[in-house]
Amino acid sequence: xxxxxxxxxxxxxxxxxxxxxxxxxxxxxxxxxxxxxxxxxxxxxxxxxxxxxxxxxxxxxxxxxxxxxxxxxxxxxxxxxxxxxxxxxxxxxxxxxxxxxxxxxxxxxxxxxxxxxxxxxxxxxxxxxxxxxxxxxxxxxxxxxxxxxxxxxxxxxxxxxxxxxxxxxxxxxxxxxxxxxxxxxxxxxxxxxxxxxxxxxxxxxxxxxxxxxxxxxxxxxxxxxxxxxxxxxxxxxxxxxxxxxxxxxxxxxxxxxxxxxxxxxxxxxxxxxxxxxxxxxxxxxxxxxxxxxxxxxxxxxxxxxxxxxxxxxxxxxxxxxxxxxxxxxxxxxxxxxxxxxxxxxxxxxxxxxxxxxxxxxxxxxxxxxxxxxxxxxxxxxxxxxxxxxxxxxxxxxxxxxxxxxxxxxxxxxxxxxxxxxxxx
Numbered sequence: 001x002x003x004x005x006x007x008x009x010x011x012x013x014x015x016x017x018x019x020x021x022x023x024x025x026x027x028x029x030x031x032x033x034x035x036x037x038x039x040x041x042x043x044x045x046x047x048x049x050x051x052x053x054x055x056x057x058x059x060x061x062x063x064x065x066x067x068x069x070x071x072x073x074x075x076x077x078x079x080x081x082x083x084x085x086x087x088x089x090x091x092x093x094x095x096x097x098x099x100x101x102x103x104x105x106x107x108x109x110x111x112x113x114x115x116x117x118x119x120x121x122x123x124x125x126x127x128x129x130x131x132x133x134x135x136x137x138x139x140x141x142x143x144x145x146x147x148x149x150x151x152x153x154x155x156x157x158x159x160x161x162x163x164x165x166x167x168x169x170x171x172x173x174x175x176x177x178x179x180x181x182x183x184x185x186x187x188x189x190x191x192x193x194x195x196x197x198x199x200x201x202x203x204x205x206x207x208x209x210x211x212x213x214x215x216x217x218x219x220x221x222x223x224x225x226x227x228x229x230x231x232x233x234x235x236x237x238x239x240x241x242x243x244x245x246x247x248x249x250x251x252x253x254x255x256x257x258x259x260x261x262x263x264x265x266x267x268x269x270x271x272x273x274x275x276x277x278x279x280x281x282x283x284x285x286x287x288x289x290x291x292x293x294x295x296x297x298x299x300x301x302x303x304x305x306x307x308x309x310x311x312x313x314x315x316x317x318x319x320x321x322x323x324x325x326x327x328x329x330x331x332x333x334x335x336x337x338x339x340x341x342x343x344x345x346x347x348x349x350x351x352x353x354x355x356x357x358x359x360x361x362x363x364x365x366x367x368x369x370x371x372x373x374x375x376x377x378x379x380x381x382x383x384x385x386x387x388x389x390x391x392x393x394x395x396x397x398x399x400x401x402x403x404x405x406x407x408x409x410x411x412x413x414x415x416x417x418x419x420x421x422x423x424x
Contacts, residue, residue: 019055022047023405026055027064027084031110031402032215035068035083056082062408063088064108064401084109089401089408090149092141093393094133094186095157095202098122098174098229099295101129103136104387105144106394108401110212114140115387119296126169126180134189151195152407153397156182157202157389159230161248167199173265174230196400202226203250204241205392206384207234210345212395213383223341224382225252225332226389227348230265231273235339253277255331275327278349284320285309300386303352310356321353325360332361333368336377347382354381 029045030036036044042052059065060082067080086107095102101120107113116136122129133156141151160172167183169175187197207224214222224234231253235242242249253273254266261270262280274280285306286292292302309317332344344365350357361379369375382388401407 020404020406022051023055023059024403026052027059027405028402030065030082030084031108035081037079037081039079041082059405061410062405063411064405064408086111087147087149088411089152090141090144091152091394091397091400092137092154093157093205093390093395093397094137094154095390095393096120096122096129096133096175097159097202100299101133101136102387102390103133103140104390104394105140106391106398107149108398110395110398112391113144116140117298117300117386119298122174123176126175126177126182127185129175130182130185131189134186137190150408151193152401153196153198154186154190154193155198155200155205155393155396156186157200157205157393158182159202159228159232161251162199162201164199164247167197169199173267174228176265196397198396200393200396201232201250202389202392203232203234204243205234205390205396206232206347206382206388207236207250207345207392208241209384209388209392209395210234210347210382211236211239212392219341219343221340221342222345223335223339223343224345224347224388225328225335225350227276227278227346227350229273229278231277233335235341237339252331252335255334257327257331272327272331276324276331281320281324281349284323285317299349300352303349307353310353321356325357328357329361329364329368332379333365336365336369336374337371340371340375341377344377344379345382346379347384347388348386351382351385357381 025045026041029041038052038056039049042049056065064085065082066085068083069081086109089108090105090113093104099119099122100117102117104112105114120129120132158169158172159174161170163170167181169177169180169182171178183197183199203224203226206226207222210224211218211222220239222236226232233250233252235250253271255272256270257272257275258270262274263269264271264274282293291297292305306317310321336344346354346357358379358381365374384391
């Protein structure tokens, strides 16, 4: 019974919430800043050393951090550095495109431990495509799980309008999917795993991956334009993904570009992606029987050949680049006027042919943008290229443990990834 006039102490639930928050604070700090001594962690995040030592001990017992070498140059008693564990936990990204299927697995440090991309007809029935995806995921994860890794989550990346809450692909015109229960289908094919399976728009995930690749000091206002069969946009403002009122912000490929243009898969005519999308570029760059238009060949291989032709000054390839470049400048100019990004990132096939498109945009955007000097916006080529969305999917799944480290169970001493005993 509380004593009259004395406020009650924090409840057990409150204490657990604070503890969970502080565990996440330490783990996230190590993930972003790299290995550190306990003393340095305490100084940088503003907690006392005893608390940090206790938090590190729990994170280690859960297999989330490990000790490394003795910190060099430290004043006083030297301590061992602590870093995020690599092998204990993994997260999976899966991306379905019109012509291929990608799977990428990250460890807890964000390092790629497995990656596969295979040609697939993404326009087939969702059940068939996702059954293939599940088979590929199991194949990729098998050796990692055998070595003791635990999967913390999987995120499926799909181009189009999606409902994350229900795991439904509402409308993906370039796949021909409508009201497809993607998460339900994939979970069933994976054998109803214990870890979450979630759904996200591929351009949003690619944008998150680009922000992550730029680190803590990177741009906080970023616009990513993905170049594939479809063209999508990922918008990051003040460091946060802009989803819009119904979560469909960024469908830039369906901006009205040419009223008398080619019919788009969405049913309208003259959408921007009918002019700058991959299929438009390939039609302009090569004959129908040219191997670079063979969808059964890995896209990276085909783009490498087109890049080689462009570097050699191949007339048709260079004309196609100029044609797409014209439309890119116009469309991106409109988007920069509306969104005022600090950085405009070109992803997908635009990144693979980046030297031509990036230079063109940086030279011509100032005449398309109302603000002087294009409002300070600079165009950059994605460093992630075709892997941006699938990497973003794995990062999205990995975020779950960083946000709540207590989701990782305490590891038993017999676990192959159990950390060595550490002293605070």
